[in-house]
Amino acid sequence: MDQYKGCLLGALIGECIGTPLRRPTSCHMNLAGVRSKVSTYWEKFLITHAYAKSLLDTGFFSMENAARQCSQTFYHNHTKRQAFGELTTIIASWKHSPQKDWTAAAMTVRNRGTECNAATWITAFPLYFYNRTEQMSFSVDRVARLTHSSNEAAAGAQLQAYAISLVLKNPQLTELEFLSALVEYSNKSLPECVREKFYTRMMIVLDYAQRAEPKEKLFKAIGVGTSPLEAVPVAVYCAAIGRRSSYSFESTLHATMLTGGCTDAIGIMACAIAGAWSGFSSIPADLVGNWDGQEQVYALAEELGNYVSKLHNPDGPLSTFANWPHLLPSAGAMARTGLYYTGSDDTVKCHYCRFTMSNWTPGDPYNDHQKFNRNCIFVKDCTATPAYVHAA
Structure with a gap:
């Protein structure tokens, strides 16, 4: 349960802190705005929660049920709709025009600007499927295609889910063992059409981590934008180098906020891994505050933890x-x-x-x-x- 709470709360903290700190081209806010908005979550936690409830309600992954849950959540949270951007069109199509092919809406919307987001709202999948890796990967691929037509977006979501799954089952992994396992996964398990791209990026990440190069060099080499080829490798790198510190969660969070790019997406992914790796007990007390949605996180972690405990005991x-x-x-x-x-x-x-x-x-x-x-x-x-x- 400690790892489940840590993973979900980490993702929440990553979004709450990362959103107002995004680069000016994405979020026009001054420092006063940052302070006033820092405890607020937006669309990524809403979708994460909706997908988790879908898994728990159905007992298996259903594209239709996941779309319905997401749509219902969207229409019940009026104040947060502004953050959904192009996703609004997709979600509206689920509500008003039920699709036999639930990926059709994503294919019609050129959702390039937020293609990385698919990897930020699959946090519940590795928690729910635990050691059923093949079922997890298949389900993550399908849920990513609900909102994104890009193969890179689906592959990035699979890589992020596998990263959480790794540390969830093997919390004693060192940072280099963790990155090496992700390099192998990228080379053998991701879809062939994007395999080489992710494998090359993950090899760069492993190389920089082995040589203990300054993190700013990696950020410049890979990029810190919304693309899954940038944000996902940078997120797992931040989680890995944070592990080297005795304050692993705090170090990971600090690294993600220094990227100067898509800090909300990178923060969610990296902090979800860090929280799953070290558990809720590793999150500093001053970061366990009055976060918007914190009680929902605890309830969801308990539901997922109890389900998996009964299933795998x-x-x-x-x-x-x-x-x-x-x-x-x-x-x-x-x-x-x-x-x-x-x-x-x-x-x-x-x-x-x-x-x-x-x-x-x-x-x-x-x-x-x-x-x-x-x-x-x-x-x-x-x-x-x-x-x-x-x-x-």
Whole structure:
């Protein structure tokens, strides 16, 4: 839970501080404006929260549900609509003209100016999917294409999600191990059409980190704009060099704010990684203040953490069947089907799709699960079966 809170709060802090500090061409604010706006989040946290709620509500990634959640969030937050820019057109199309192809709106809007943003609002995906890397990468690619037609934007989102996933599962990684793993991921797992571009950028990042070059040199070599080829590598670099300090989160935040470019996007991504890497306890007390949206962050972290804890706890599903009233289907068969016992009568619930079933008779629970909810990711992909499930 400490890492989940750290990751989400880090992303929130990165947006709140980074937005008013963006370069003048993007944000015309004086220092007084910075001070008055520094605790306010904008569109990136709103979309992050909407996508997280979609995952938790459906139990799997649904482009339609994610679009609906995002649209609903947008229309319920009047004061923050100004930050959405060209996304307003896309979100309006989801509400007023339901699409069979949910990527159609992004294809019609030349959303080049905010193409990097897709990587800034996927923070919940590595938290939700945890060690299901393939499902995470597929879902992140699809959700990025809801709002961006660029292959680079989708690849940048995948790279950012994998970076969070790495430190979430391996918090003892050194900064060079972290960057080396991202270089390998860029070379082997990103879409072929953009693989070489990201691999080259990540090799530059690793080289600068190994030689401990001044960070300003890297910023100049790669760039600090909105492009995912600039912002994502710079963000992971800031998280990596921040790790070298005993004040890792603060050092990461400081590095991102010195980029002088797209500080909100870079800040969100770098601070989400730093928060997941060291946890909530690593964030200085003076940074855990009255941030706009902070209570939502804590509630969301708890929901995601509890979900993953139940899903991946080795004894989780089977332990819920201690008082299961049937011999057939057996407790083991039910657990292998992704189900857990609610404790009431013979009512069970799926870890993946949250579908509830009861009134069991002898038979194969998998077939019943498939019959009542074909959209469940477990039913669609048997490889989703958790490694912890054992026959009773």
